[in-house]
Amino acid sequence: MDSNLQQDESMRILIVEDSDRLAGLIADVLKRDGYACDVAATLADAENALAVAEFDAVLLDLGLPDGDGVDWLRVQRRAGFDSPVLMLTARGALDDRIIGLDAGADDYLVKPAAMDEISARLRALLRRPGRRMNPVLQVSGIRFDTTSRQATFNNAPLELTRREANFLELLMRGAGSVVLRQKIETALYDFDDEISPNAIDAIASRLRRRLKAHGAGDCIHTLRGLGYLLEDSARFPGSPS
Ligand code: CA
Numbered sequence: 001m002d003s004n005l006q007q008d009e010s011m012r013i014l015i016v017e018d019s020d021r022l023a024g025l026i027a028d029v030l031k032r033d034g035y036a037c038d039v040a041a042t043l044a045d046a047e048n049a050l051a052v053a054e055f056d057a058v059l060l061d062l063g064l065p066d067g068d069g070v071d072w073l074r075v076q077r078r079a080g081f082d083s084p085v086l087m088l089t090a091r092g093a094l095d096d097r098i099i100g101l102d103a104g105a106d107d108y109l110v111k112p113a114a115m116d117e118i119s120a121r122l123r124a125l126l127r128r129p130g131r132r133m134n135p136v137l138q139v140s141g142i143r144f145d146t147t148s149r150q151a152t153f154n155n156a157p158l159e160l161t162r163r164e165a166n167f168l169e170l171l172m173r174g175a176g177s178v179v180l181r182q183k184i185e186t187a188l189y190d191f192d193d194e195i196s197p198n199a200i201d202a203i204a205s206r207l208r209r210r211l212k213a214h215g216a217g218d219c220i221h222t223l224r225g226l227g228y229l230l231e232d233s234a235r236f237p238g239s240p241s
Pocket of ligand 1: 017018019061062063064
């Protein structure tokens with residue numbers, strides 16, 4: 001896994017859970033907190049997902065229709081999978097938790113778990129050394145707190161939708177260089193989302209308008225067919241020169 005690439009992207013979480021309802025609830029909370037999520041209802045689906053995308057963390061239920069999450073995790077760890085894994089289990093017995101941690105889980109929660117606790121534990125796992133950069137990004141007058149998902153320009157709050165915030169985060173992490181379209185699409189949308197051809201352009205336009213409304217210059221450049229670039233030393237008319 002390329003750690004530089006990983007740090008540039010917004011975080012992507014794989015939820016392995018066979019209860020549709022629970023998976024949906026977890027996905028909603030994690031999306032609210034700015035993560036991109038994919039759900040796998042079986043271990044086979046989870047394996048397919050890991051084969052086609054990189055995930056920054058996995059939430060793993062243990063009782064799955066096609067096998068046991070603990071055995072599966074042990075196999076993944078042996079195969080070199082090294083992202084943090086948060087086990088979600090109905091099994092609270094000490095032995096079960098120890099077996100899970102020994103199999104390669106980084107943390108566990110006993111069901112029923114509060115949604116906010118799932119999100120908090122995940123943040124803690126992703127903050128561990130080497131996994132997360134400074135939670136506050138600053139590029140010229142723009143400031144973005146990746147924990148609270150709040151952005152400001154010259155200290156005035158920018159009201160952003162979830163996708164606008166994720167888009168801004170990507171541009172800020174890659175400030176001064178081109179952030180590829182494909183990378184933006186992968187970070188902002190789930191596997192099964194329909195992405196209209198101009199969806200990313202529309203988000204970029206809205207973000208430009210919001211910045212402009214606060215007196216920022218045009219600091220987001222479109223590189224047609226390639227991606228977007230945020231100037232890292234842009235001169236904003238609203239900034240003191
Ligand atoms: Ca289950």
